[in-house]
Amino acid sequence: QVQLVESGGGSVQTGGSLRLSCAAGRHTYSTYCMGWFRQAPGKEREVVATINTDGAPTYSESVKGRFHISQDNIKNVYLQMNSLKPEDTAKYYCAADLGSSKPWTATVATMTGLCAYNYWGQGTQVTVSS
Secondary structure, three states: OOOEEOOEEEEEEEEEEEEEEEEEEOOOEEEEEEEEEEEEOOOOOEEOOOOOOOOEEOOOOOOOEEEEEEEEOEEEEEEEEEOOHHOOEEEEEEEEEEOOOOOOOEEEOOOOOEEEEEOOOOOOEEEEEE
């Protein structure tokens, strides 16, 4: 079982910054995409940003220009979050699209293809106060 471990969440005031990190445990599967999703209380999970093996990022409109996703040999993925707003408050989940037989549970269309996420971390809480 591949583990994804997030870190870096916390509480900040409006306008502050946080950097989330996600480390993927050792595995032998091909990695196609990694990404970040979030879910606020009472709301559905939504994609925040994704990145593929070529390093091409895709952002949701709500975070474009404020968040930056990066990857480290597609084993670790980071999310730099700047100019945070109260509406960014949510639990943030790291996800990976790995070439295993495990079924995917979320898909994201990107400029270079479809990411089909089948592995998830436990999540890290981000709280932004006004």
